[in-house]
Amino acid sequence: MAQGNEILRVDNLSVYYHTPEGPVKAVERVSFTLNEGERLGLVGESGSGKSTIALALMRMIRPPGRPESGQVILDGVDLLSLNEESMRKVRLAHLALVAQGAMNSLNPVKRIKEQFRYSLRDHGQEMKGAELEAFIAQLLQRVGLQPAVANMFPHELSGGMKQRVCIAIAISLNPQVIIADEPTSALDVVVQWQVIETLRKVQEELGAAVIQIGHDMGLMAQSVEKLGVMYAGKLIEIGPTEDVFKNPLHPYTQMLIESLPTLENRESLHGIPGLPPSLLNRDTNDCPFHPRCPHAMDRCKVQEPRMLEIQPGHMAACHLLDMPDNQAIAGDLQQSAAD
Amino acid sequence: MTTILEARDVTKIFGGGMFDKTQTIALERFSFSVDADRPTVTAIVGESGSGKTTIVRLLLGLTSPTEGQVLYQGRDLQQLNRSERKEFLSDVQAIFQDPFEVYNPFYKVDHVLESPIDNFKMAKSKEHRRQLIVDALEAVGLRPDETLGRYPHQLSGGQRQRIMVARALLLRPKVIIADEPVSMVDASLRATILESLLVLKRDFGISLIYITHDLTTAFHISSDIIVLYRGSVTEGGNAGLVVPKPEHPYTRLLVGSIPMADPDLPWLGERVLGTPAGGVAPTGTSFCRFYDRCPHAMQECVEAAPPLFHTSHGRATSCYLYRDAPALPPDGLIQVLSEVDSDQQLSQNGLHLDPSLVRSPSSPS
Numbered sequence: 251m252a253q254g255n256e257i258l259r260v261d262n263l264s265v266y267y268h269t270p271e272g273p274v275k276a277v278e279r280v281s282f283t284l285n286e287g288e289r290l291g292l293v294g295e296s297g298s299g300k301s302t303i304a305l306a307l308m309r310m311i312r313p314p315g316r317p318e319s320g321q322v323i324l325d326g327v328d329l330l331s332l333n334e335e336s337m338r339k340v341r342l343a344h345l346a347l348v349a350q351g352a353m354n355s356l357n358p359v360k361r362i363k364e365q366f367r368y369s370l371r372d373h374g375q376e377m378k379g380a381e382l383e384a385f386i387a388q389l390l391q392r393v394g395l396q397p398a399v400a401n402m403f404p405h406e407l408s409g410g411m412k413q414r415v416c417i418a419i420a421i422s423l424n425p426q427v428i429i430a431d432e433p434t435s436a437l438d439v440v441v442q443w444q445v446i447e448t449l450r451k452v453q454e455e456l457g458a459a460v461i462q463i464g465h466d467m468g469l470m471a472q473s474v475e476k477l478g479v480m481y482a483g484k485l486i487e488i489g490p491t492e493d494v495f496k497n498p499l500h501p502y503t504q505m506l507i508e509s510l511p512t513l514e515n516r517e518s519l520h521g522i523p524g525l526p527p528s529l530l531n532r533d534t535n536d537c538p539f540h541p542r543c544p545h546a547m548d549r550c551k552v553q554e555p556r557m558l559e560i561q562p563g564h565m566a567a568c569h570l571l572d573m574p575d576n577q578a579i580a581g582d583l584q585q586s587a588a589d
Numbered sequence: 590m591t592t593i594l595e596a597r598d599v600t601k602i603f604g605g606g607m608f609d610k611t612q613t614i615a616l617e618r619f620s621f622s623v624d625a626d627r628p629t630v631t632a633i634v635g636e637s638g639s640g641k642t643t644i645v646r647l648l649l650g651l652t653s654p655t656e657g658q659v660l661y662q663g664r665d666l667q668q669l670n671r672s673e674r675k676e677f678l679s680d681v682q683a684i685f686q687d688p689f690e691v692y693n694p695f696y697k698v699d700h701v702l703e704s705p706i707d708n709f710k711m712a713k714s715k716e717h718r719r720q721l722i723v724d725a726l727e728a729v730g731l732r733p734d735e736t737l738g739r740y741p742h743q744l745s746g747g748q749r750q751r752i753m754v755a756r757a758l759l760l761r762p763k764v765i766i767a768d769e770p771v772s773m774v775d776a777s778l779r780a781t782i783l784e785s786l787l788v789l790k791r792d793f794g795i796s797l798i799y800i801t802h803d804l805t806t807a808f809h810i811s812s813d814i815i816v817l818y819r820g821s822v823t824e825g826g827n828a829g830l831v832v833p834k835p836e837h838p839y840t841r842l843l844v845g846s847i848p849m850a851d852p853d854l855p856w857l858g859e860r861v862l863g864t865p866a867g868g869v870a871p872t873g874t875s876f877c878r879f880y881d882r883c884p885h886a887m888q889e890c891v892e893a894a895p896p897l898f899h900t901s902h903g904r905a906t907s908c909y910l911y912r913d914a915p916a917l918p919p920d921g922l923i924q925v926l927s928e929v930d931s932d933q934q935l936s937q938n939g940l941h942l943d944p945s946l947v948r949s950p951s952s953p954s
Contacts, residue, residue, distance in 0.1 A: 295775040296746075438636035438802060439846040443858030446848075465776055468805075468848035472856035492852045509780045510850045511809040513832060519809065521781030525745050 254286035257426055257459050258307075263320035265299075265306050268313075272531035276302040276315070278483040279534075281557070284427065289453065289460045291470040291491065294480030295526060300463045301350060303480075304431045307461075308347050309337045325426060342373040346420035350431040350463075353412035356404040362386075362415055363400035369419050389418040392455065393448050410441035414448050421452050428453060431463045446473050467510055471495055476563075479503050482526050482538035485557075489564030499566035502539045537569065545570055592663065593763050593796070594648060594681060595622040598919045599657035601643050616640040616647070617820045617894075618657070620920035623764050623796045624927070630790055630797040631926070632807035632828065634843070635817035641800045643820075645768045648798065649683055679709055682757035686769040688749035692741035698749075699737050701756055702726075709760060725755040728792070729785035747778030754785050758793065765789060768800045783810050804843055808832040813926045816840050819878040821894065825922045826904025827929045836906040838862060839879045877908070885910055897921055903929035 263280045266273040277299040284290050292300045305311050307322055309329055322329040324345060329337065341347075349355060356365055366386045370377060377385060387397035393414040404412055413433060420428055430449060434442040450473065453460050462474055470477055471491060478488040479500065487500040498504045505522045524542035537543070540550035547569060555567040601616040619640075623629070635641050646652040647659050650666040659666040661677045669677055685691055692701065702722045705711075712718035723733045729751045741749060750770060757765050767786060771779045787810055789795045801807050807814055808828050815825040816837065824837040835841045845861030866886040877883070877890040889909055897905040898914040905917055905925045917925070 295777060439804075439848075440636065440842055440859065442848070443846045443856065447858065466848065467776065468850040471850045471852045472848040472854075495850065495852055506777055507850065509777050511780065511783070511805045512850060513805060513808055513847070519780040519784045519787070521779070521784060522777040523781075525747075 256283050257286045257288075257325055258284040259321070259323040260303075260307070261321040261323070263303070263306060263322065264318040265302050265311060265315060266318050267315040269530070274529045275483050275532050275534060276529060277306065279320070280480075280483075280485045281320075282478055282485060282488055284459050284461065286426070287453075287457050287459055288476060289450075289462065289474045291474030291477045292461060292463045292480055292485075293465060293467060293470050293477060295465060297482075297526060297529065298480040299483040300480050301431055304347060304349075304429045304461070304463055307429060308341060308345065310347075338372075339374065342369065342420070342425065343423040344425055345427045346423070346425040346429070348413075348416050348420050348428065348430040348433055350435070352416035352431075352433075353404075353409055356412055356415065358404050360403075361400070362402055362404070362407075365415075366400070366419060366422065370422060373423060375423065385422075389422055390415075392421070392452055393418045394444075408441070409437050410444055413437065413445050417445075417449055417452060421456060421458070424456055425458055427459045427461065429461045429463070432465075433462065434466075434469065435464070442469070449473075467506065479506070482532070483529055483534075484538055484567070486539065486568070487566040489561070489566075493561060493564045497561070497564075499560055499564065499571060500539070500568045501543050501545055501570070503566070505542075537567070591625040592622050593625050593661065595660040595663075595923075596620055596644070596647065596654075597658045597660060599647060599654040599659060601640075601647060601652070602655040614820050615643040618919045619644065619822060620657075620922055621815065622923045623798070625763060627927070628790050628794045628796045629813060629926075630787070630799060630811040631813045631815065632799045632801060632811035633815050633817060634801055634804055634807050636802055636843075638819060639817040640820040641802075641817060642768065644817075645683070645766055645800055648766055649681065650677070675709075679760045680763045682760060682762040682765045684750075684753045684757055684765060684767040684770050687773055688746050688753060689741075689773070691753065692749065694741055697738060697740055698744065698752055701752065702759065705756060705759055711760075721759060722755075725759045726752070728758055728788060729755045730781060730788075731755065745778070747774050747782060750774055750782050751785055754782065754789070758789060758795075761793065762795060764796045764798065766798045766800070769802070770799075771806060772801070772803070779806070786810060804832060805847055815922070816843065821878050822897065822907055822922065823879065824904070824906045824908075825897070826925060830901070830904045830929075836900055836904070836911060837879075837908045838883050838885060838910075842882075897925075899925060 261281050263277055265277040266275050280303060292303065294300045306317055311317060317330055329340060363386050367382060386400045390397055390399050395411060395414055433449060434445050437445060449460065464470060474491055477491045477494045478485050481502050487494065487503050494503060495507060498507055508520045509522055511519065522542055527538055535554050536552060537550040537555050540546040549569050555569045555572060557565045557567045558571045559565045560571055596619055599616060599619045603613045603615055604611050633641055633644055647654055653667050661669065664673060703718065706718050706721060712721060726733045726736060731748065731751050736744065736748060736752060771782050774782060783806060786797060790797055799807060799811055811828050813826065814828045814831045816823045818839045824831060824835065824840045831840065832844060835844050842859065842862050845857045848856050863884040865882050866884050869880060869886050869888055869891045871891040875894045877895055880886045880890045887909060895907045895909045897907045897917040898911040899917050900906050900911045900914045903925065905922055
């Protein structure tokens with residue numbers, strides 16, 4: 251697929267939720283870039299900050315949450331510095347979100363076409379009558395639905411169809427970036443495939459970039475080109491999907507991949523012992539994974555590892571990689587991952 | 590051979606009452622049994638609407654079958670007397686999907702572990718009760734000092750679900766029915782919970798009925814697999830046979846739809862099947878439920894539902910493509926599942942999938 255210039259740059263983004271007990275550091279100094287037409291996956295456990303990133307990119311973080319620092323630059327414009335009215339024009343037209351559980355966000359008492367009309371009107375596209383009908387029909391067609399769906403109510407549609415309606419709404423103004431937050435959770439495997447195929451098809455037609463957020467490593471392996479791994483609010487590894495799976499650099503990524511049940515090795519289950527740290531009042535000057543990491547050193551408890559580029563485009567934040575001969579260590583890690 | 594729990598040719602129909610004439614067949618002619626002498630892990634796999642939850646409710650006696658019987662030690666579950674019912678409740682335990690909803694937020698987690706002991710008068714003293722709890726927690730890999738004395742909200746979803754496994758274990762049941770026990774738990778903790786379920790079978794000889802939509806985990810922990818589609822069994826048999834080489838077109842679709850955690854394997858989804866044949870429509874109420882999506886649909890698929898065909902040792906498939914194999918009676922699945930020694934099969938690792946389901950473009954194999 252044609253991949254062009256950088257379309258989105260996230261720089262040092264931190265988002266905290268301020269509670270009476272102190273700040274919950276949901277996203278801590280996350281940086282990544284996205285090229286035109288690229289599909290990026292963000293994977294992590296619940297509470298790792300992936301959905302907060304999606305909301306922060308859309309400027310939809312509500313109090314007590316607040317972006318603390320950093321920049322989100324879409325096509326040269328820093329979104330975090332825009333006023334509310336300009337941001338409203340960016341949403342849907344340049345940056346669209348298919349929110350988590352989007353299919354349940356459809357208004358149950360309005361026909362599908364009304365929901366299209368509202369979202370278009372809210373973003374400055376007033377359409378009526380035949381023009382609107384034709385516009386909706388072609389959008390529905392693009393996500394593989396019959397034009398008749400426009401006259402239906404959400405309860406008449408299956409989960410997969412509702413999710414495709416949400417994708418159709420998201421692409422209605424030809425956005426440059428589509429953020430899909432858990433687009434297929436709660437859908438059956440067969441339907442999951444249909445929804446991801448639909449997303450891929452419309453994204454390729456539009457030339458839009460996609461940020462797909464989820465917890466399913468299998469789904470990521472099959473649907474994104476670049477994969478970022480989140481842990482406890484931090485992006486700990488990012489790289490081409492194939493490299494991340496074949497040569498995971500961070501111990502967490504390695505253990506996560508090993509813990510996946512595959513159809514190849516039965517009855518060998520390797521969970522990751524321990525639990526992710528609490529994000530409340532967390533002192534972020536350490537590696538968040540050190541309490542669960544089999545390779546943890548003293549340094550991991552007191553110093554935050556830097557993001558290091560080990561192979562072109564493949565980066566990870568781990569002290570094991572930050573040693574004089576880091577290539578050798580990376581090789582060791584590869585070896586231990588293969589064992 | 591003593592059967593603990595048995596579903597004998599069970600059909601469950603919802604609706605069709607005085608006001609609502611439309612009937613929904615949630616489960617059709619389902620047969621299944623759990624043996625006392627031979628602990629097994631049986632996965633019942635299906636998508637939403639396949640009848641999985643109906644099976645759970647029937648086996649737990651929470652709903653009664655429209656036709657057929659559910660039997661506990663040979664007695665109809667709906668007609669147990671008081672003492673038999675109590676025995677049933679301690680012999681058959683359930684673990685549910687949502688580890689957040691099953692707890693009362695006002696009680697410490699100790700409560701869910703203490704009440705079964707008290708109800709069944711299992712402990713002689715408070716110390717004894719405490720010891721039973723500690724043993725059960727340790728068996729599922731939890732540290733008692735990290736879990737006891739806490740409120741549910743202080744524990745993670747994975748810990749809460751493992752406490753549920755410990756609670757089920759406390760009563761030393763003969764059967765545990767686990768309804769989607771890991772679908773709401775994070776990936777890194779999922780493996781730990783599945784491990785603790787396997788421990789129940791290996792160390793305590795407890796049979797497990799694992800209800801799931803996820804063929805991958807089902808393949809991992811179960812000896813037998815039964816695949817359901819819209820209330821009917823499409824295929825059943827030893828997991829090591831069914832998953833790598835699915836026979837029924839629907840099972841092929843399910844296996845092909847799993848997104849493998851390996852970027853080299855293509856994700857074929859519906860492309861595994863091809864275009865539905867079409868051109869046939871059912872006339873009566875008995876027909877193959879998969880006919881409208883099946884590329885092989887024939888006239889006979891819509892005239893009568895296919896019986897289970899005994900396609901090979903240890904497996905059976907309900908599809909006319911296999912009509913050369915001997916047809917089985919509705920409860921034939923029970924016999925088929927006991928044909929293969931499950932433990933022997935489970936030790937086989939590195940089974941290779943049917944190449945038409947996952948073709949690796951980079952390697953010729």
